[in-house]
Amino acid sequence: MRYATREFRPASALVEAADTLAEDFDATRHLQRVSDHCVELLNARAAGVMLIDGGRPVSPAASSRYERLGLDLLETQLGGGPCLESYGSGRPVPPVSIRVAHAAARRPGFTERALRHDIVTTFAVPLRRRDQLLGALNVFVPTPPSRHVATPPGREVAQVLADAAALGLQNRRAYTRCRTLSGQLQQALSGRVRIEQAKGMLAERWGVRADQAFVALRQYARRRRLALDRAAGMVIEGAAADAEVRREIDEGPEGPAWSPGHQGV
Incomplete structure (x- = not known):
């Protein structure tokens, strides 16, 4: 949601930073x-x-x-820079002068690249949710630290945005795990229903006990290296020849599965 008035811009930003449950969610686009x-x-x-x-x-x-500028400065930090420092300490890296850091030979690769892009000041805040660190948010500005709006409370605004983004990413991960588990459970339940249905169909068709029909179905699946629920589906759909499945009963049991009273499940 976006609000037109200036007063609501920070609230709109926080809502969007935490909103990650859309079906078409893309992490890169979100960040x-x-x-x-x-x-x-x-x-x-x-x-x-x-x-x-x-x-x-x-x-x-x-x-x-300035997307290319931002990506260039982020990629330059793979060997060290404000993002890794903030992530490593779990604390903000306050606004620092690029020229001063470059003269002191601090982060030489990063500071040299930043100067080429006319960046004067940078700072970073951790992307975190409670004790879990996910990364860092880096800000690049063309003004010295003394005149930079990102000194408090500006830097605090960046931290709140980063916290909201971390919360959104964690919620997305939890949502994805729940969706995956739900799908797995539904698949297992559907497979169980198919197996029970196929077992009942075979038992009624052949006039045998349900446990005998189940063992025949299981042996049929094993011989053809099929998942049991797939073999059950073939029986239900008529794709499995009845004679081939019945042969597993006619040729006799393997092991104790055919002992009286065995339930087969």
Whole structure:
């Protein structure tokens, strides 16, 4: 949701940063929108998010404004920079002068590239949800730290945006896990229903016990290296020749499965 009035822009940004349950959700596009909000609210040149998994940077996303600049500065930090520092400490990296850091030989690769893009100041905040760190949000501005709007409360705005984005990503992961588990359970339930249906059909058709029909179905599936529910589906759909399945009964049991009273399930 987007609001037209300036007063609601921060609220709109937070809602969008936390909203990750859409069916067409794309993490890179989502983090780009978070970066766009950061640029807009803080009057920055560019911004970007670096997700970090297992200590290694993955999936950089930069604001649509000066996107190439943002991606370039994020990728330059693979060997070290504000994003990795913020992620490593779990704390914000305050606004620092690129020229001062470059003169002190701090992050030389990153600071040299930033100077080429006329970036004067940068800062970063961790992307976190409670104790879990997911990455960092980096902001790039063309003004010195003393005049930069990202000193508090501006930097706090960036941190709140980053926190909302982390919450949204965690919710998305939980949602995806639930959807996957639900699908697996539904598939297992559907397979069980097919097996029971096929077992009942065979038992009635042949005039045998349900456990005998089940063993025949299972042996049929094993001989043809089919999943049991797939073999059951073939029986229900008539794709499995009745004579071939019945042969498993006529040729006799394998092992104790045919002992009296065995239920086969």
